[in-house]
Amino acid sequence: MTVNKFNLPDVGEGLTEAEIVSWKVKPGDTVAINDVLCEIETAKSLVELPSPFAGTVTELLVPEGITIDVGTAIISVSDSVSGDPTPADVPAPALPVQPLYGKLPASDADTSDGALAGGPLVGSGPKADAVKRRARKAAPAAPAVSAPVPVAEPVEARTVAQVTPPASIANGVDDRPTLGDTITGLVNRVLAKPPVRKIARDLGIDLADVVATGSRGEVTREDLVSYQAQRDAELDKADGFWGKAGKPQDQRIERIPVKGVRKATAKAMVESAFAAPHVSIFVDVDASRTMEFVKRLKASRDFEGIRVSPLLILAKAVIWAAARNPSVNATWVDNAGGTDAAEIHVKHYMNLGIAAATPRGLMVPNIKDAQDLSLKELALALNNLATTARAGKTQPAEMQGGTLTITNIGALGIDTGTPIINPGEVAIVAFGTIKQKPWVLDGEVIPRWITTLGGSFDHRVVDGDLSARFMADVAAILEEPALLLD
Numbered sequence: 001m002t003v004n005k006f007n008l009p010d011v012g013e014g015l016t017e018a019e020i021v022s023w024k025v026k027p028g029d030t031v032a033i034n035d036v037l038c039e040i041e042t043a044k045s046l047v048e049l050p051s052p053f054a055g056t057v058t059e060l061l062v063p064e065g066i067t068i069d070v071g072t073a074i075i076s077v078s079d080s081v082s083g084d085p086t087p088a089d090v091p092a093p094a095l096p097v098q099p100l101y102g103k104l105p106a107s108d109a110d111t112s113d114g115a116l117a118g119g120p121l122v123g124s125g126p127k128a129d130a131v132k133r134r135a136r137k138a139a140p141a142a143p144a145v146s147a148p149v150p151v152a153e154p155v156e157a158r159t160v161a162q163v164t165p166p167a168s169i170a171n172g173v174d175d176r177p178t179l180g181d182t183i184t185g186l187v188n189r190v191l192a193k194p195p196v197r198k199i200a201r202d203l204g205i206d207l208a209d210v211v212a213t214g215s216r217g218e219v220t221r222e223d224l225v226s227y228q229a230q231r232d233a234e235l236d237k238a239d240g241f242w243g244k245a246g247k248p249q250d251q252r253i254e255r256i257p258v259k260g261v262r263k264a265t266a267k268a269m270v271e272s273a274f275a276a277p278h279v280s281i282f283v284d285v286d287a288s289r290t291m292e293f294v295k296r297l298k299a300s301r302d303f304e305g306i307r308v309s310p311l312l313i314l315a316k317a318v319i320w321a322a323a324r325n326p327s328v329n330a331t332w333v334d335n336a337g338g339t340d341a342a343e344i345h346v347k348h349y350m351n352l353g354i355a356a357a358t359p360r361g362l363m364v365p366n367i368k369d370a371q372d373l374s375l376k377e378l379a380l381a382l383n384n385l386a387t388t389a390r391a392g393k394t395q396p397a398e399m400q401g402g403t404l405t406i407t408n409i410g411a412l413g414i415d416t417g418t419p420i421i422n423p424g425e426v427a428i429v430a431f432g433t434i435k436q437k438p439w440v441l442d443g444e445v446i447p448r449w450i451t452t453l454g455g456s457f458d459h460r461v462v463d464g465d466l467s468a469r470f471m472a473d474v475a476a477i478l479e480e481p482a483l484l485l486d
Helices: 180-188 194-203 221-239 260-275 289-301 310-324 377-389 464-479 481-485
Strands: 003-007 017-023 036-041 046-050 055-060 067-069 072-079 278-286 332-333 343-346 352-358 360-364 404-407 427-431 435-441 442-458
Touching: 003 332, 036 072, 046 194, 194 221, 278 464, 289 442, 289 464, 310 404, 310 427, 310 481, 343 352, 352 377, 352 481, 360 377, 427 464, 442 464, 464 481
Parallel strands: 352 404, 404 427
Antiparallel strands: 003 072, 017 036, 017 067, 036 046, 055 072, 278 442, 332 343, 352 360, 427 442, 435 442
């Protein structure tokens, strides 16, 4: 019987250590090649390690919660199957060993030359509901459904038109639909079956806040249950947050080790903030046409089952604007070519980063070659990126090589901010919440869907004029998405 030891591999580029977060196997378990052995947290992300061996787990060499260096042995696996020992007088057949992480150490396996096989990915979730909250009622028992139920209630056809109120109105009341009412009716429709809508109303849940997982992009009962559970958990934590006043203050301090993703992010943000001279610029945008366009995409057969949001249009706008202002899609390089000279490397490709807040810290996975994607392909890429980030499955390779970043702080109801540039880039755009506000249009004050964009730029590369032109181009697309067709 041969016992193979599996050493912690470098799952990224130049990573030196990782923490064993959780083991997925125990001694005595039988594993096959590519079965998940454990989860590790690196300075980049949470990663599942597949087994390079087939056999029986004999020992876990590192306990959970311990940070170790790359190359440290973490588990041993014998090439015999548990419960089926090989007789002592019969030579054990040598099982083929195909390591996933390069060659096996000569001391750990009889195989002397293993072939290298292929290597083993503001985020969003339920909105904080501190702004408005209705009293929750007990969820009613789910009604039995004996016949197919329509996926969504029918939406009547409505025409978007500007409504200009007359100078005087009888009785001082104008009960005709306004532009704001019309747009609200167009964009605030979420796919959901009638029973699901009723449960949401009873619980005081806005369906637009719930992440939909239905096969056709609809909100399901399970989605409501998950959302409500998370909301209740947040309330429970809030109720028990404060420590008892009778205890000494030093006993009411929670000490959280800074490690893994959070440690790497903190280090990178400090370096970026003090290495790159930041300059910020802001612009208010009338995004009413973007909201109408998003509604039409949701109703389109081509986008059936795909979650579509205004972030999709912003992503397209950033790609479009970067092509018109190339220096925002660049990197400042000190000591270029081994000399004291610096260079600006302008990227003729867009690896579009999307900042995602996760329980393990901020991650910025990016969509490779986003400039080549159609609107539908970009929507799918955004969906996959968000789903993977929320599940904590983003891989180190998906966070490397970004060229420009978007942070969607509007998902949390924030108007705008001054984001810190992601290291290795020279620009980042903050996307604020979209809400109805009074807006002057053709001399009339009417309700429109308004958002505020905030941009931060490395002033060594992007001066005031260039940053202003770039932000104006991004705003132009949000105000009139049809410009993307030019």
